[in-house]
Amino acid sequence: AGNPANQPPNVPEWSKSLGEGVAVRPYGKPSKFEKEVIRRDVEWLTASRESSVSFTPLHELEGIITPNGLCFERHHGGIAEIDPADHRLMIHGLVERPLILTLDELKRYPRVNRIHFMECAANSGMEWRGAQLNGCQFTHGMIHCVQYTGVSLRTLLEEAGVKTNGKWLLVEGADAAAMDRSLPIEKALDDCIIAYKMNGEALYPEQGYPMRLVVPGWQGNLWVKWLRRIKVGDQPWHTREETSKYTDLLPNGKARRFTWSMDAKSVITSPSPQAPIKHGKGFTIVSGLAWSGNGKVKRVDVSLDGGRNWWPARLDGPVLDKALTRFYYEFDWNGEPLLLQSRVQDETGYVQPSKAELRKIRGVNSIYHNNGIQTWHVQANGEVENVEVA
């Protein structure tokens, strides 16, 4: 493919004259030939763009870090464009010394750097009743993994002095949705961060500039963006986002109260519907992602025949606590159709369930916390579609 005049032994046009100089592109962007690597939304999914979601193009990415411009976005009231000079973080309620901090003041506290995935509880939610969306960008793309820099929430709570009856935090955003959630003090004191950088640079506005809450391993909804207020109280608030939304409706009509943690899950990112096999039979690379909100990934297995036989995948790159982990399975494809699956086990011993196993416990009326095994049907011509096996 391409222009034969640009291929060896010819000398292509771009080698014959000087290219652009330095700083002509003061903020770098990917090559124009990579213009398909973008976030995408599904128009029919939501009534408005302001309360909606875009998806990370997982099928185009490698390694474990999501580039800032490709992190999926989920907001309930649009993107708040905040001038940090006018933004304050307030910590009040059951504390000895209420705090009101500017971004500059926050930056004077000792810093921590942590790599974590963040998954929306609704990731794969559209797949509860069967295979629906054709692409891992859409079935699994409500996830990103970046390195956060910020201040441990524990440091700030110690500074404010939580009173002995302070057991819960109300965390609230400064966007038009004023999104708020209750967070138990144990988690707040354990590993939560108030982050102001992602992958080394300031948070992007869509990810909560100038500061967001990082709640490692727990559902994305708790990771309040544009964070402006933390109120310490003695019991949970039961806000809209933790009652009518982001809870799991069970077959008996009862809803689980607070499902915070994201159980272990994995997906093959390539081949997948948006990343078909184009080279025909022969040496083939299966690339995928695995993660667990309860610790590190221990192992991943891959099946080529819809779960009858499993083969160990190779983990490559860092295997970090509550972070995406990259796996590979390389094999010699004989060109026959495949039913590709991946299955993760995390360090607690938990094994990712099949969709049938998940539905046995959770029924079919759920949206959130779908961590069932995904199946891709690879056809002889290399095209891939989203299917389910019984």
Ligand code: MTE
């Ligand atoms: N915080 C505020 N203030 N407003 C929001 O709408 N959406 C939540 C959470 N924090 C939201 C928010 C939800 S549901 C998710 S999944 C994550 O942010 C999405 O974060 P992201 O846009 O960085 O992917």
